[in-house]
Amino acid sequence: MVQADRFLRQLIAACAAIAWSMWVAGCATNEAAAARHRMVSDTGGYALRLQIKRPSTNQFELYEVDRQGYACHAGGQAALDGEVKYRRPLSPQAAQAFRDAMADCPWVRGKPDERGPDKAEPITEVTLRIPGGTERSFRLRGEQPQVEAFLKILRPEVADRHKPILDRLPEATEGPNPAAEQARPAAGG
Numbered sequence: 001m002v003q004a005d006r007f008l009r010q011l012i013a014a015c016a017a018i019a020w021s022m023w024v025a026g027c028a029t030n031e032a033a034a035a036r037h038r039m040v041s042d043t044g045g046y047a048l049r050l051q052i053k054r055p056s057t058n059q060f061e062l063y064e065v066d067r068q069g070y071a072c073h074a075g076g077q078a079a080l081d082g083e084v085k086y087r088r089p090l091s092p093q094a095a096q097a098f099r100d101a102m103a104d105c106p107w108v109r110g111k112p113d114e115r116g117p118d119k120a121e122p123i124t125e126v127t128l129r130i131p132g133g134t135e136r137s138f139r140l141r142g143e144q145p146q147v148e149a150f151l152k153i154l155r156p157e158v159a160d161r162h163k164p165i166l167d168r169l170p171e172a173t174e175g176p177n178p179a180a181e182q183a184r185p186a187a188g189g
Helices: 003-035 076-081 092-104 145-168 177-183
Strands: 049-053 057-064 068-074 086-089 124-128 133-143
Touching: 049 076, 049 145, 057 076, 057 145, 068 076, 068 145, 086 145, 092 145
Parallel strands: none
Antiparallel strands: 049 057, 049 124, 057 068, 068 086, 124 133
């Protein structure tokens, strides 16, 4: 009887340890999942993707605002493939401008017809997600005022995407480099 009682206590302790470790692992997983879905800027529940194509000149751009409030960008082949290469939180001012632009945008109320001549460029493929789960996808041809309004907000937000590379470059000197002057061959010789 004493041995069975001791075995039962060890079994309960082992089960408690397993339950505790599973709870801790679950909390860590939930925190990571919550961090992925945490809102960093208020977009009003909207998400927008603009894939801009100019096939005649092989120019492609991708701009995106996700529901968490990140501004995303890609260019070239990555934009053509729909792969976001740069992502950063929208500033509060840009998030407000984005919400205001969405409030004025006719796309929210209905899907527009494809406009412009058959070969008009740019060709803009739009994916719009509206609060409540509605998603609209459509293609626009030619210059569009709504596209330009969103680009006016997003371009400055992603303009610093090359900053880490530029920060590593050497700074220009204020005057002539003495070492370069010494290495220059003498005139007339």
